[in-house]
Amino acid sequence: MFNRRLNLIVAAALLAAASAAVYCAEPKPAQMELQSVIATVNGVAITKDELYNRMLQFYPTQAQDTLDRIVNAILISNEAAKKKVSVTDKDIAAKADGLGMTGALTPAARDAIKTSLFAEKLITDEYKIKVTPEDVKKFYDDKKDSLGEPEQFHLRQIFVVSEKDANDIMLALNAGADFAKMAAAKSLDTSSKEKGGDIGFFTKGMLVPDIEKTVMNLKPGDFSQPIKTDTGFHIIKLDEKKPAKDAKFDADMKKRLEVSIRNSKIQEKLPEWLDVLRKKADIK
16 A cells, blocks of 8 residues: 555655754764764774765665655655645544554654655645546456455464474363463463464465465364474464455445545656656755
């Protein structure tokens, strides 16, 4: 989705721009040598200039990409100021919510979202971007099969390295041991053992083939035999199965498709729009 991608681009640009602002600040002579040193190894100093030159030497593509992002962020902000485009706190909050961002925004995140919204508004106005009900209906008809919700599987797992440990756990489970408690006590998967082995919901195509094939044959409440993979042995439990749902052309779907189509049109125009800004700007 363009919204998310543009926000990530702008966020990276603004963070880079913030760093550039620090470098551009003119230090006092007594501070200059100290500020240029970013690390020392056994008394040997590593300076900002050395890091910069190494980055250019070994990562020229990434260095140029970072520079381009900084330039783009500045151009977007300047154009917004020139055309008196405004963004409200409500706009920023709605954007953050749409991106799944929770809690208080950091200043950097807030600025990134604000710049993203500037770009969206400026491009929409420049190219008179509109989405008609006919556009939305055609998109729905063309993509209907992929707009529904696929079947989902809520899984838990116990992961161990040795076959003996896997077999011992199976003996306990078959004797009636609680799967979640066994996962908390025995699983080596540190990201899920604290949650009783809960690894969340999955859809077809997201799992390792051998595990997916086994999951497809489980009923809610069942657990598998140990499944051997390159990393070890997995015992999988199916907690819940959510059936697939067909897409519905309701108000919520129409709104989501309208946003998606608009964002796609904005994304299509973004390179051309930035190129025009660059040509008009004094970039040296």
